Amino acid sequence: MAEARQQNMIEALNAALDLQLGREPGAVILGEDVGHFGGVFRVTRGLQQKYGSERVFDTPLAEAGIVGMALGMALGGLRPVVEIQFADFIYPAFDQIVSELAKYRYRSGAQYAPQLVIRTPYGGGIRGGLYHSQSPEAYFAHTPGLRVVIPSDPYQAKGLLLAACACDDPVIFLEPKRLYRASKAEVPDEYYTLPLDRANVVRSGVDATLVAYGAMLAVAREAAMLAEGEGYDVEVIDLVSVAPYDLDCVVRSVEKTGRMLIVHEAPGSCGFGGELMAAVQERAFERLEAPLARVTGHDTPFPYTLEAHYLPSAERVAFELRRLVEY
Amino acid sequence: MSQPPFAILNEDGSCPEEFGELLEDEALLRALDTMILNRVLDERFLKLQRQGRLGFYMTSRGEEATTIGSALCLNPDDPIFLSYRELGALLHRGVPLDAILNQYIGNNRDLCRGRQMPVHYCYREFAIPSVSSPVGTQLPHACGFAYAAKLRGTGHVTLAFLGEGTASQGDFHTALNFAGVFHVPAVYVIRNNGYAISTPESVQTAATSLAGRAEGYGLRGWRIDGNDLLAVTNAVGEAVERARGGEGPTLIEALTYRVGAHSTADDPSSYRSDEEAARWQQLDPLARLGRHARWRGICDDERERAVFRGCEERVSALVAECEAWPPPELESLFADVTAEMTPQLSAQREAYLRFVASRETDFEDVP
Numbered sequence: 001m002a003e004a005r006q007q008n009m010i011e012a013l014n015a016a017l018d019l020q021l022g023r024e025p026g027a028v029i030l031g032e033d034v035g036h037f038g039g040v041f042r043v044t045r046g047l048q049q050k051y052g053s054e055r056v057f058d059t060p061l062a063e064a065g066i067v068g069m070a071l072g073m074a075l076g077g078l079r080p081v082v083e084i085q086f087a088d089f090i091y092p093a094f095d096q097i098v099s100e101l102a103k104y105r106y107r108s109g110a111q112y113a114p115q116l117v118i119r120t121p122y123g124g125g126i127r128g129g130l131y132h133s134q135s136p137e138a139y140f141a142h143t144p145g146l147r148v149v150i151p152s153d154p155y156q157a158k159g160l161l162l163a164a165c166a167c168d169d170p171v172i173f174l175e176p177k178r179l180y181r182a183s184k185a186e187v188p189d190e191y192y193t194l195p196l197d198r199a200n201v202v203r204s205g206v207d208a209t210l211v212a213y214g215a216m217l218a219v220a221r222e223a224a225m226l227a228e229g230e231g232y233d234v235e236v237i238d239l240v241s242v243a244p245y246d247l248d249c250v251v252r253s254v255e256k257t258g259r260m261l262i263v264h265e266a267p268g269s270c271g272f273g274g275e276l277m278a279a280v281q282e283r284a285f286e287r288l289e290a291p292l293a294r295v296t297g298h299d300t301p302f303p304y305t306l307e308a309h310y311l312p313s314a315e316r317v318a319f320e321l322r323r324l325v326e327y
Numbered sequence: 328m329s330q331p332p333f334a335i336l337n338e339d340g341s342c343p344e345e346f347g348e349l350l351e352d353e354a355l356l357r358a359l360d361t362m363i364l365n366r367v368l369d370e371r372f373l374k375l376q377r378q379g380r381l382g383f384y385m386t387s388r389g390e391e392a393t394t395i396g397s398a399l400c401l402n403p404d405d406p407i408f409l410s411y412r413e414l415g416a417l418l419h420r421g422v423p424l425d426a427i428l429n430q431y432i433g434n435n436r437d438l439c440r441g442r443q444m445p446v447h448y449c450y451r452e453f454a455i456p457s458v459s460s461p462v463g464t465q466l467p468h469a470c471g472f473a474y475a476a477k478l479r480g481t482g483h484v485t486l487a488f489l490g491e492g493t494a495s496q497g498d499f500h501t502a503l504n505f506a507g508v509f510h511v512p513a514v515y516v517i518r519n520n521g522y523a524i525s526t527p528e529s530v531q532t533a534a535t536s537l538a539g540r541a542e543g544y545g546l547r548g549w550r551i552d553g554n555d556l557l558a559v560t561n562a563v564g565e566a567v568e569r570a571r572g573g574e575g576p577t578l579i580e581a582l583t584y585r586v587g588a589h590s591t592a593d594d595p596s597s598y599r600s601d602e603e604a605a606r607w608q609q610l611d612p613l614a615r616l617g618r619h620a621r622w623r624g625i626c627d628d629e630r631e632r633a634v635f636r637g638c639e640e641r642v643s644a645l646v647a648e649c650e651a652w653p654p655p656e657l658e659s660l661f662a663d664v665t666a667e668m669t670p671q672l673s674a675q676r677e678a679y680l681r682f683v684a685s686r687e688t689d690f691e692d693v694p
Contacts, residue, residue: 019460028478054478064581065467065501071472075406075456077479080471092497099461100468107459109439110663144664144672169668197669279671298586 003189010180012045012154012187013119016083019191020181021051024079025052027165030054031066033048033082040085041121041180054057067093067118071101074110074114074319081277087122087174088131094139101170115298117164120176122150122309123215123265124297134196135214135266135297140172141243147171149196152217154185161195161239167196199246201253205235207325208259210317211250211276213239216263222314223263227321242272250276251283258289259324266297290327295320330374330536334552335561340618342557346364348566349557350399352625358399358419358556359620360634362391362613366417367638368424369587371646372431372445376591380650381431383445389554389586390518392612394488396559397516397581401486406454408465408470411446412518412585416488420453424645430444434652441655453478457507462480462493466502466515475575484512484570486532486563491580494524495531495541503578507545512570515578518553520585525598538580546578553581554612557619584610657683 007015020027029044035058038045048056059066070080090097098119105113108310124133139150141311147169151157157175164171202217203224212220215237224234235253239245254260260280262273273294281291295312303310335346350358369386373672376384387394394415398407407416417427426438430448433441439457440450449457456468469487476483491501494517506513517537521528549566551558559581565578584588586608588595620626659675661668668676 026479042599052339060501060504062501062504064497065505068464068467069471069505070500072468072473072485073475075469075481076469076472076475077481095498096459096464099459100464104457105665107439107443107447108457109437109442109448111438111449112457113666146664166514182480212464214450244671247670277644309440 002145004186005189006184007154007187007207008184009154009157009175010041010043012158013161013175014045015046015187015189016158017044017047018046018050020162020165021047021055023191026077026079027055027081028073028078029083030070031082032061032085032113032277033058034083037185038085039082042179043119044083056239063089064096066139067096067101067116069234070116071096071104071114075112075114078310079115079165081117081119084118084120086132087120087136088134090118090120090136093182095142097146097172098147106145106245113168115168115170117161117171117173119161119173119175120198121180122174123176124302124307125178125180127304128272128309129302131154133302133307135174135264137174137242138266138270138272139273144168147241147245148174149241150174150176150180150214151240152176152214152238153183154187156194156240158187159192160196163193163196166193168205171196175212178180179218197241197246199240200233200238201249202206203236207232207234208261209235209237209250209253209257211237211260211262212319213242213264216312219312219314219317220263221322223244223317226318229267230318230322232321238320239282245276247279247283250280254280255285255287258287259327261317261324262293263295263313263317265297267299268294269295269299290324293324295319300301319324332550332564333558334555334613336555339349340615340622342490346557346561349561352623354399355616355620355623356625358395359616359626360419361395361415362616363631363634364418364638364694365391365395366613367635367642368414371642375589375646383591385412385430385446385590386587387414388411388474389518389612390583391397392517393553393581393583395419396556397486397488398531399565400564401484402562403602404454405483406456406469406485408469408472408485409448409458409494410462410465410488410490410518411458412490413488414446417448417450417453417455420455420519422450422453422455424641425649426450428557429652430643432557432652434486434489434649434650435655436649436652437655440659446477461507463489463496463498463502465558466498466649467505468505469513469515470502470509470511470642471512473506473570474509477511479654482568482571484567486514486516486567487520488516490523491517491519491521492529492531493525494537501551503540503544503546505577508577512573513576514566514570515576517578517580519580519584520583522585522595522599524593525595531553541578544578545627546576548578548580550580550582551584554615555611556612556616583612586628619646
């Protein structure tokens, strides 16, 4: 029986990075405050002490420089894992990610295929206001060449991060910071990976399909419970990855239920939900019993005081589900 | 007024005794011949573009001493992060001419599978990483590669080129700042050719010297005559040696002049004077190195003419050969985006191939 322990997401991510540094001599970690201090959320705690300041180190405060330098390190044979302190601060590095990292393999005819993992905490619910709450997944999912992966619990966080580190593509690894310390789960001590592009049906049902990822998965589960109380049997899918995304899994479910609702924190317009709705109706149009629906953040910047009115809640999702099932 | 840039070559082709052995005769002739080849290629490719046989081209005339003089200071496996106007560095590296021309044409022999515009080079076998159009993005990469070299103990030094306009980009600042902080074995060479397309240097900076910025990043800075191959070799050579010896990065500003247009889509007559161009013509790097070679007694007009002729013949044969290759296969459009094709792209590919198969005419007719 393999060893396991109860860990929160931060501890699970820390364990994954520890394993990665231990097994891969080219692995390095860089970012703001990730060294001695262990990161503002302490995900890299103790790693510099264990692996040295050449492999785990602080950088000047410049996200474009961090990603650009890490890309060069990857070209030079290393396997960098970058931490961008908050997803809201990733935009200075946008050019390096979108123009360089995402396109390097293609434009070089695969002569070079720099691999990076860019870890960054995303999402609201921590009273972070405009600039400590954003969900930028759609920007990156819109860029060919990038993977965008979003774990929803500690077990998954460790297995997905190790899979991202072993993957040959650049990975934007969005960590739902609201869940960092929210709960603990059983996490094996050993090295393991989980598929980067496979969605999981986490609750089966026949009346509607509810799709979510990251911090919204818990909201979706809760909404499904509320719906159950009203006599509806809702299937819940954890999408896990938005680029690429597991359309087959969603379509299989929608073919059974005839209804789909997707939940995400990012603003609705041009959000990932729109993409999923379009793709599902292309594949399952004739099986649909109701218009496809989404519950998302509003098309406003992320608010501070009224964030509870911005973030999709279980109650709001259940409200929309009811509308959908009764259509 | 800023100090005059560091130079070695005198007007008559002579040079001070202390620099007489900076380059051996053989290396000097190789640099001279590479310059001639560069010039022949520039003229030919410009003509091909005008004839509609190349989609786009950028000449490097006037800047060959900076590019070739820098490249010859490196080991063959030291990476060169190019801006785009550094054909001379590739030629010195020994990248085969057909590999270069296949890239310009974007045919099925192009290593990058016809995906980029001409002059966006990438030759991993020759330690030339990929060029992109947004300027300055390569500068942090050079720092990161140098960090990797240091950590892995490979002994590599990285060289990165940029234009003076690019010194206005954020990536320039972050790259030099990071390079200084991490003390990496990197050398940054600014080709200060006076113009970013039409915008003169005076609009890029109020400073009188870009090399002066080095101090602000804790780097050494050196401002040199970029049309003097010996000055370039001396400065870059010393910077490379120091970098390899663990003494950190250097910023070199090479003063030169973009004799031609920015690109084949540009017309410099609308923003700069003939007098200015004529003044720089007097400082032509090929003529200056040629005079020096004659002063050394290792070259004469006859030799130079023969080299020109040889290059022209080589290039003529090459153009015919490379133009004969067909475009890349349609499948290559969908390859190399990620390690494995995503289901989304795979579905798009299938849909597109169905469309292509439905047409009655050949694929070549698709607009």
